[in-house]
Amino acid sequence: MEKHSSSLVVELSYPDLVINVGKVTLGEENRRKLQKPRKDQEKERVMRAACALLNSGGGVIQMEMANKDEHPIEPSLRSSNKVDVVPFLLNLGAITLPLKMVPSRLAFAACALHCTGFNNADPAFEFFQRDNLEYGEILPFPESPSIEFKQFSTKHFQTYLENIIPVYVSAFANTEEGGYLFIGVEDKSRKVLGCAKENVNPYSLRARIEKAILKLPCVHFCQSACQINFTTKILNVFAKGKLYGFACVIRVKPFCCAVFSEEPSSWLVENQQIHKLTIDKWVDRMMDIDQDLSRLCKDFESQLSLTSGPPLSRPVFSKKGLEHKKDLQQLLFPVPSEHLQCTPEPLWKELSSQHEGLEKLIKEEMPPLSRGILIFSRSWAVDLDLQEKQGVICDALLIAQGSPPILYTVLREKDAAGQHYSMHTAFTLKQKLVNMGGYTRKLCVLAKVLSLSAEDTAESSEGPGCLLKYSESYSLADTPQMEALLQSLVIVLLGFRSFLSDKVGCEVLNLLTAQQYKIFSKNLHKNRELFIHGLPGSGKTIIAMKIMEKISKVFGCPTKEILYICENQPLRNFLSSKNVCQAVTRKTFMNSSNFESIQHIIIDEAQNFRTEDGDWYEKAKKITHRKKDCPGILWIFMDYFQTSHLDCSGLPPLSAQFPKEELTKVVRNADLIANYLMKAMKEVREKPPPNIPHESLKMLHEAEWTHSVRGTLQVKKDLTLRQMMTYVADTCKSLFEMGYSPNDVAVLVSTTKEVDRYKHELLKAMRKKRVVQLCDACDMSGNHMVLDSVRRFSGLERSIVFGIHPKSAESAILDNILVCLASRAKQQLYILWHGDY
Template identity: 55%
Template structure:
């Protein structure tokens, strides 16, 4: 990304961009020299573009003129801002305010919620310029955001159709109607010739695929270098064509360029260099370069060589060609950055993460209204205290957030604090009761938002009230100079997540207030180290409808997590925590140093293990070398290790290492641990309890239903696994797969393995399942030859329909079977030329593994090849482990013999 010099202020709970001194007022701006007026306009529009694309914020400027009275912005500035947003909706995105010689432009986040347009076809990013050109008649036009979006959508659709229809490379485009015309043929004849006469009239006019240009009298090469980025992309994006340089566009006379002013070889090199620098973005798999040819034709005058005539023949391009990177800005790491063409297209074409299958579309907001999510409560360490909203307890957001009017809640949260702190916070809550809204208290809103906590913070309270913007209160046990920074950083992150993760589309800011307990237990306010920005009234929550919209976004912020598949398929997938998962994640780690978590297949144990590791880091300010994640399998270890959030090892490595620095340990998939290398549980417990006065965290995740061996696991008896929690809602798998899991668990219940605790079967009575999630399950009995063909054809179908090879896993019962059979499957896949579909080769080892080695991971599509167990009593456990790896499509293929 290119960066600009504008400053993003870091001391506000919002994105505030300082654009320096700007002359305001229509008459004042008219007096400016053009260069200064343009420079100021560029600074303001870049800042506005960046804020629109980054969740909204404030542009702050100082008046360069000496006017003490209120002034208007100026028509040229206003016009440049209007060009960023749909013309009827300027006021929906921008609001201004002047305070003395400070002038603020309040910018709302760009969103697709304007009712006059179909949000499904709205571009998702704002730009000062798309840098995408196309031909229309005899002219070249730069596409606005709306046209660019339509153009890119059509190009993507064409590329997908090419791949689905016959796998032919999308670059082999059919000739356009223009290329079949006689004019096109005449242009081609000129391109083929080697000699023209000075003053010769070309036998065709300018058209959509023909452009005439004269050579500049000075700086020939510079002129050509500047012409190519406009006309070559325009032709490439609109069916191809010819750029003739050296002809008068009115008379059509060949004029050329005098030979003493141009070197043919050098000119060809300049053109080739200019074309090679054009950014291109592909939707297809073949990814060709821009197709063009340059012809330098001799121009004779009265029988002698006079000079040269240049023709650039441009082929229609399969995807999109830019003149340069789009002029579109975002705030990244508190810097204004210009997006690359690839980043711009990705954001322009981005749609909400969806699951498309069997004609049903799911996105995160629809999921929050799905029957499965009805009645989710925010419980445990984050509580909502009702502040007399309409005089009664109120269910917010269709049951997603429940407001509680119970003073003892405060004592539950602050149970470990002294009575003085409890009394202070109670009085604070009732003082705030004069406002109509809710106060959501948390041990640390920073930790809730995956930021580092602060030891001097007693608790944080988010007040969401009518006729006010949201306010974050930070309550300190003692005065702390860094308390305001903590509160500001937390409020800033919350505001960004409400918009960018929670999808809130209204105007929003989060104000801050830091309080501390005086020696007498009285609340005292700490003054901000900076002057707070006075936001317009439009940032207040005007009614309960606006409150509910913000609270629903808040719920998504608190319950959302990044799916494993985000890393595997290359795009972001957000899932929502269940109520029990959130309760588990919200536990006070000080009171839950050791915990056993029993979870049914597909209930999200590994996800929770990762979330808890992140919370340990933020709560105790731990470096990654102090936290250890232990599992049985190398694949799962590698997956967690790549997250860079902790040390990750297998059980065998754990038993060999000393672990001197380790303070906290998370054990995952513990049901498949063994004692062959020693008592791992005893070692883990000893390490976590080194500091007797402040022991570390030891959390153990397991599911006896997925035990795939009959030896001793090393776990303490089930009755001794205390304290414990249970995850009983299966959320990962599509409905047909979930039903299969239910059936297999009943089979295990009927004949459990000898190392299966019988009392663990009680967890089945508490199990719940996500309903109506699309997907499918198929079982087949096939001989090896037909099984190989079956898998290859299914893979071909999925890859043609937009899936990636990284969506697919083929699982065998043992690693020896993987090595024995995978080459047969790869050969069949290669015969169907699947590698044309994606850059990532289909013939990768990561598409094949054993059920045991893949434990804890997931894919959208899973093939189980001849599942079998060494002992029949664990066969159904193996099937459970296999099936729970599949999110959407599961194929269980048993081998039959002829």
């Protein structure tokens, strides 16, 4: 993407994208009187601004009328001289106002890709074999979508070629069978006229044609690097037996991907700058529609399709059986039938009790007889991944019938920074509702600052957003419109980057469950220490990652001040790759003193920690409590059902694990795997190992299981070592032929020692089937199968898991190991038993 220097100015003083295009002559009659250079310049500025806004979430074009007519433009534009550009897409051709919005995937200001279809017959092929033509000869076939006749232009010959060749050659190259461009033939009569030999040099003509074709922009979606396949023939034109001149035929064969007549003129706004998209970026975005994720996403259902979404939106999926975005909206942000509702109610009650005058101030600001929802947050900025601001009591987003969305920011005392905070937060919310949430109607979010300070006399201050004077069409008309906007808000607040993104090569979003969101949305200032007990597959690691991102925004700290601790190296490597924290294993944490910069600690898979290197919990607490008056965050995630050892874990007694939250909704595993997992967990609950507190296992009674993905579960018994390895290799070969990838598969054994024992036999069986190589779990990003122990794979997942029965595990934790094994598989689980077990 290239930055383009122009006179366009992106305004930064509104909660919206506003581009100032300067002086523009408005009105069709007035524009006819303009000289061409000025007319073209004005048109280009407006088209570029509109294109950039359409591709960037919508916004406003601001202009100054160059003419002084009393009524130069449409009545809807007279009051403010601004054009609202909503987040739809169009092909812009003229400057007539108001602009009509036509849905498409990407806006561009000059047509670039020419495609056509034509008859299967090729009547020009035989003619193409000739070397000579007769002046006045009538060709025996007409023009068609695959055949074009053009006469020579004796004036400005080179410019003429440069104009027609890109258009027709790109058109023919982008069809399934190609086409012919005849130059020197009159189109209506089909007469061969050619060009007099005095006016054209055949060698120069060929060179100019080839140069023009080779300059055409081409984009490959495949691995090929081939160029346009064309043949140029210069034909002699005779008149009464003498050479009169020359004609030309260009035969163009189909191109494997896409040929353009010129670079697309497409623009977007990024970091307050207007950028022109390069051809590769333009094609990437044009092609970035809903991909074929049917196999990779068959466990999921679409929540947001790119087909009808704005150009920057991403595909959003939720696991089948979980709440749909509409269900989440009804659960979290229901629209009342007759009144205005404040939500979440516990937060509203807490805020109004803590801050005298807040309830009165809010009630005074609400529109009379309004119906809708007022959504409170201690910081909408943090909710939108922005930095928290000191002095902000709370933010409240009004979604009400008959009103555009309004973001209220309540300050202790008014200040200029508070106004900027509110404006920037409202702007970010508007952009995310469109570009992440996929909202496609007209949208603005007005910013309004309130103050509880006695000196400010509880007055409100309208932000710049109100000065834009949006039309009534930006108000929410009814319940369906409010719910549509709130469903986009659900995606903004609950969306997170799916682990599937790396696999499919584009960003894909998943949604948190309501239970996960409840934990994620906790006030970190009041929940400095928290114990989170989560059942297998309930999303503990996802929440851990999200919380670390939130910590950075709430406390304004860099990632080097946030420490993630887990037991095993593979999970540590996985988190390190996310660049949200420092990540170490427990052993490294205990054997190092280089944590002076650490303020906050997140501990994952804590049930598998041990005290062999010292009291890790005490050390973590000391680090996060360095500042006695303002301790850091210490959140500990665990699942006693997946305890894989009999030693002391070092966790505090269950009674001391307070405050505590539970994740009881299992979201990872297909139905058959989940049923198997539940049986194994019941065995653990009935016969728990001695190092697990019995009370901790009662949460199994609260377990919720999603039911909609059947999946695969196979248990094979009485197998020899060779039979097990052959079974794995055969099954993998079949899966790969069905379209699965090596990075979908993990083979898990009981202990690290057993990895070497099985590796040799498995590699031998795989080579016979010509199946791919193996790697351990330390590298989860490569396109290879994983062979590792159940313990080292803790916290990770694969679609397909082969488990070699853990007969070498201690009998007291055998069921725990089976829980660990089964919970790693999302779609298919194969458990193989030794014959001598």
